[in-house]
């Protein structure tokens with residue numbers, strides 16, 4: 001049950017909004033694997049909304065199984081997956097009985113495609129089921145799943161898996177998630193559904209939709225699933241108004257994200273201007289008009305630098321239900337980031353030795369992306385110079401139409417000659433980083449290349465994480481998700 005520290009009793013807010021309570025604090029969905037089930041569960045246990053990241057979730061399950069599934073949690077959750085044959089196939093393929101030896105490469109997983117392989121779909125559904133099931137285990141609090149709109153190919157499978165495990169909230173950002181509400185309606189009734197796929201060069205007569213049929217996983221007609229609430233993550237009141245007025249795409253509420261937030265940021269409006277340090281310059285046109293948000297009448301949460309009691313109070317004074325916080329949780333014990341990376345980041349931030357750069361090029365999506373300038377990571381030019389480009393996970397590939405009408409897939413971070421051969425522009429490949437491999441490495445699951453070593457981690461954090469750190473762990477020591485919740489929620493009292 002949601003704590004009633006916000007002046008509205010838990011029962012009141014639950015009744016007003018339906019069967020689930022409405023949180024004051026939303027823990028940001030952080031990919032890849034930073035918001036894993038342990039973090040989401042800890043936050044849900046504390047009475048707020050824990051959110052798991054659904055990004056590249058199939059790879060995460062496959063790699064964790066290969067790392068020996070310590071504690072047996074993944075296999076325990078897989079044993080509850082509604083399709084036993086699917087669960088057994090996954091365990092047989094990826095679980096090795098004993099942890100992978102250091103230096104052994106992980107086994108390849110199928111890549112996302114318009115017409116994905118059966119294994120890809122099964123792995124994605126099962127992985128997202130496992131993550132939500134474990135996050136919900138042992139309490140009756142709410143759990144959400146976060147997905148990026150720009151990563152379209154795994155979306156339907158990831159949503160269905162999460163819903164089979166009873167996910168309560170779905171949060172989607174980095175794009176215009178207008179089709180998600182209708183998909184949730186379909187999946188709740190186990191109906192086949194589809195999502196339009198953005199394909200560069202597509203002709204008006206082309207029909208590139210992603211299709212998903214729940215009968216691939218469940219043969220009989222089971223009882224309908226709980227339909228989760230949908231929050232659209234937006235950085236523009238114009239988009240909020242558009243979604244709120246759309247018949248099909250109206251969300252339950254919004255997360256309004258400021259560009260100081262960790263991860264991807266919305267690009268500045270208008271012509272891109274860079275500062276002396278090569279970072280995008282945001283101006284008054286980028287500010288979200290909260291008056292417009294308030295008039296829409298839908299609940300909203302503010303995100304990006306809102307990880308303190310004072311900022312929670314400020315958000316609530318502006319009419320927000322509460323705040324969404326990521327970075328302070330990313331550096332806590334339960335987050336999926338590699339423990340040594342977290343230790344180093346806390347130390348360097350508190351010693352004021354680490355900058356967080358808004359890199360306009362790093363992400364193949366073209367959106368600005370925050371990169372922590374930490375030695376030994378992708379924020380360190382020496383470490384980046386050693387990496388050879390490759391694309392073997394493919395979550396950020398963009399489909400394009402070949403002349404013969406078939407689909408190709410290219411990523412601006414793949415080897416430049418491959419990208420150009422697929423019609424990409426050389427300038428578009430400049431400075432791009434492989435977020436798939438880099439973020440998995442930051443989560444302690446780096447691919448190892450024979451003769452080349454392990455993939456370099458990419459650490460992303462918000463600009464203002466220092467404030468929460470200074471209050472919660474001034475000695476740069478380790479802390480729990482509960483400490484973050486207590487710190488921020490102290491702003492909701494009185």
Ligand SMILES: Cc1cc2nc3c(=O)[nH]c(=O)nc-3n(C[C@H](O)[C@H](O)[C@H](O)COP(=O)(O)O)c2cc1C
Pocket residue numbers: 027028029030031032034053055146147148172173174233257260261262263264303304305306307324325326327328330460461462463464465
């Ligand atoms: C490590 C990290 C990874 C993130 N990954 C995602 C993501 O995959 N999807 C998303 O919508 N937001 C992502 N975010 C943004 C958070 O969900 C949240 O909105 C943001 O962190 C809030 O701002 P703060 O960092 O100042 O607390 C990420 C943030 C961090 C720090």
